[in-house]
Amino acid sequence: MGAEVAAGGGSLPGFLGRKSRYARMDDVLPPEPEDGGGVRVRGGGGGSSSRRYVFACSVFASLNHVLLGYDVGVMSGCIIFIQKDLHITEVQQEVLVGCLSFISLLGSLAAGRTSDAIGRKWTIGLAAAVFQAGAAIMTFAPSFAVLMTGRLLAGIGIGIGIMVAPVYISEISPATLRGTLASFPEIFISFGILLGYVSNLAFAGLPDHINWRVMLGAGILPSTSIAFVLLVIPESPRWLVMQSRASDARAVLAKVSDSEEEAQERLAEIEEAARVTASGKVAWRELVRPSPVVRRMLITGLGVQFFQQATGIDALVYYSPTIFRDSGITTESQLLAATVAVGFSKVAFIVIAIVLVDHVGRKPLLYISTIGITACLAVLAASLSLLARGALPSGRRGRARHPDGAVGIGFALNRMASGGVAMSFLSICRAVTVAGAFTAFAVVSAVSVVFVHLFVPETSGKTLEQIESLFGGGVVTSGEVELGDAERLEHKRLVTH
Numbered sequence: 001m002g003a004e005v006a007a008g009g010g011s012l013p014g015f016l017g018r019k020s021r022y023a024r025m026d027d028v029l030p031p032e033p034e035d036g037g038g039v040r041v042r043g044g045g046g047g048s049s050s051r052r053y054v055f056a057c058s059v060f061a062s063l064n065h066v067l068l069g070y071d072v073g074v075m076s077g078c079i080i081f082i083q084k085d086l087h088i089t090e091v092q093q094e095v096l097v098g099c100l101s102f103i104s105l106l107g108s109l110a111a112g113r114t115s116d117a118i119g120r121k122w123t124i125g126l127a128a129a130v131f132q133a134g135a136a137i138m139t140f141a142p143s144f145a146v147l148m149t150g151r152l153l154a155g156i157g158i159g160i161g162i163m164v165a166p167v168y169i170s171e172i173s174p175a176t177l178r179g180t181l182a183s184f185p186e187i188f189i190s191f192g193i194l195l196g197y198v199s200n201l202a203f204a205g206l207p208d209h210i211n212w213r214v215m216l217g218a219g220i221l222p223s224t225s226i227a228f229v230l231l232v233i234p235e236s237p238r239w240l241v242m243q244s245r246a247s248d249a250r251a252v253l254a255k256v257s258d259s260e261e262e263a264q265e266r267l268a269e270i271e272e273a274a275r276v277t278a279s280g281k282v283a284w285r286e287l288v289r290p291s292p293v294v295r296r297m298l299i300t301g302l303g304v305q306f307f308q309q310a311t312g313i314d315a316l317v318y319y320s321p322t323i324f325r326d327s328g329i330t331t332e333s334q335l336l337a338a339t340v341a342v343g344f345s346k347v348a349f350i351v352i353a354i355v356l357v358d359h360v361g362r363k364p365l366l367y368i369s370t371i372g373i374t375a376c377l378a379v380l381a382a383s384l385s386l387l388a389r390g391a392l393p394s395g396r397r398g399r400a401r402h403p404d405g406a407v408g409i410g411f412a413l414n415r416m417a418s419g420g421v422a423m424s425f426l427s428i429c430r431a432v433t434v435a436g437a438f439t440a441f442a443v444v445s446a447v448s449v450v451f452v453h454l455f456v457p458e459t460s461g462k463t464l465e466q467i468e469s470l471f472g473g474g475v476v477t478s479g480e481v482e483l484g485d486a487e488r489l490e491h492k493r494l495v496t497h
Contacts, residue, residue, distance in 0.1 A: 054177060054256045058169045060229040062184040064124060064161030066222045067131050069192020070199075071100060071154060073343060074215050076320050077200025077336055081212040088144050090426050096148065097318045098423025100155045105416065107159020114160065120168040120236040123160060128226035131157030131219075139217035162189075171236040172256050174266075183354045190350050192222070193317060194343035201336040241270050300455050304366075307448035309417035311373055312441035315425040316342070322426075326434045327387055363456055370449045377442035385435035 079093055088096070107127075115123040134154025141147035165185055173181045196219075203214045237256075240249035249270065253263040290298060316323065320342050321335040329335050353365055428437045 050256055050258055051174075051177065054173055054181065057172055057233045057256070058181040058184050060233050061124060061165045061168045062188040063222060063225055063229060064127050064131075064158070064165055065185040065188035066192035066195070067128070067219065068104070068158045068162050069189040069194075070196045070219045070222065071158060071192075072189075072314075072317055073193035073196020074199050074219060075100075075196070076318050076339060077197070077204065078212040078215050079318075080321060080332065080335075081204075081208050082147070084208045085212065086144050086147070090430070092144055094423045094426050096144075096151060098419045098421075099148070099151060100158070101314070101419030101422060102416065103152050103155030104159030104162065105419075107156035107161075108163035109159075110156070111160040111163035115164045115167065115239070116242070119239050120164055120171065121230060121233060123164045124168065124233075125226055125230045127157050127161030127164065128223040129157070130154075130160065132223050133157075135216060135220045135223070139213050139220075168236050171238040172234070172252070174257060174262070180354070187347075187350055187354065190343075190347045194340070194347050195222075197320075197336070197340045197343040201333070201340050204332055204336055237267070238270050238274065241267070241274050246271070296455075300457070303451050303455055306417055307370075307444065307451060309421055310441075311377070311445040311448060312421060312425075312438065314418045314422050315437070315441070318422050319425055323434065326384060363452065366452045366456060367449070370445060370452055374442055374445040374449060377438050377445055381435045381438035381442055384433070384438065388433060388435060 075097055079097060082088060082096070083093060107130075111123060111127075114126065118126070131154050134150045134152070134157055137150030137153060138147055139150075141150055162185065166182060169181050169184065170178060196215075199215045199218050203211045203218075205211070206214060234252045234255065235248070237249040237252045240246070240252065246267070250263065250267055253266050254260065257263040257266060320339040321332075324335050324338045329338060353369075356365060425437065428440075432440075
């Protein structure tokens with residue numbers, strides 16, 4: 001799909017059949033003499049082999065995200081059998097489930113310095129090794145304390161992996177494919193969640209003191225593939241430049257670029273960016289005392305990340321069996337089978353969203369998802385309330401998931417919101433019932449629809465520079481961020497030069 005999107009460029013149909021007004025900066029190449037001028041849009045042609053190579057590297061780099069997804073998904077079923085075997089309390093269940101988000105945040109904070117010291121490639125391997133150690137400890141844990149030790153170690157490994165992989169992908173990918181390839185981690189997380197659900201169902205028939213251990217131990221298998229990955233993928237060209245290894249960076253860029261000229265251009269951009277990186281303190285100062293442009297970006301990025309978790313998505317992922325049991329499904333096999341169906345639904349709709357995102361646009365999809373989530377949560381809350389009163393027969397439900405948003409500080413807010421929801425869900429349900437908890441989630445989701453309308457601009461088909469102009473030179477009209485004069489002039493210059 002990546003090559004097709006790149007070839008399509010700005011001519012892809014927009015939302016409701018509209019044509020995009022913009023040509024991507026990175027898709028517009030200099031005019032060819034034999035064609036007598038004009039604009040040539042980059043196609044798949046001679047760069048197909050390099051794009052396949054970048055695609056493969058992005059897939060391999062995203063494998064650590066399977067570990068996060070698997071750990072999240074498998075714990076939803078494991079917790080049922082861990083409670084029976086180790087006799088843990090409800091609070092201990094919440095801590096065991098929710099601590100992953102907070103601990104993975106610590107791993108993510110350590111990932112920056114680690115990847116700068118040993119490289120992106122070997123940091124991916126380190127993340128897998130740390131996770132393997134944690135998973136092994138959990139598999140053989142004789143008590144809750146030892147189980148938590150393994151959980152904390154696995155969380156650190158997951159945090160390192162999920163932070164360094166997107167960085168690596170962005171640093172090896174050409175601009176025309178970066179948006180598509182950057183979505184790989186989300187797909188792999190969802191696929192890992194599905195694998196976790198399937199593992200629950202497959203091993204649930206084993207004795208209670210064995211089944212949850214096998215479920216957790218099976219998570220080690222995906223991480224062993226990282227050893228092969230380290231033999232295949234190259235080091236990040238940006239890191240190589242930072243280590244004064246420009247010739248090695250040039251060799252890597254030659255493999256991941258469509259032409260030698262593009263490789264040279266990217267190398268020059270990386271070298272310039274590496275020089276700017278030295279002013280890191282200035283960047284943090286701008287976050288502490290942001291300019292109006294940065295403030296609008298922060299509001300948008302942090303808001304999207306917050307609402308992504310505050311709508312209760314992780315409660316549905318972690319506690320699906322518990323929620324299904326409350327709806328009247330009683331046997332463990334039926335509970336876990338229903339949870340597997342949730343996993344398939346999640347994967348399917350994320351793939352659909354990725355296919356549509358460059359055709360429909362980001363903001364229309366956010367509208368559809370947030371409104372859909374609000375409606376589903378309201379129906380879910382009402383159904384649970386009626387079930388509790390005996391007004392409805394026992395039944396089954398589904399759920400929705402919306403796309404993710406910003407990175408950096410937004411990632412930290414995302415993890416903290418996720419951990420807060422996961423570590424308090426059972427207590428909230430006990431205090432206000434499951435229906436009451438999802439009523440609160442529905443209210444938060446409704447607020448997120450308003451937030452998307454007021455603060456989130458459409459970024460489909462725009463470069464980072466154009467996106468920045470939306471926040472700086474745009475005019476807000478009825479909640480939409482329109483193009484400023486500077487961007488119109490830049491677009492005109494590109495298509496007429």
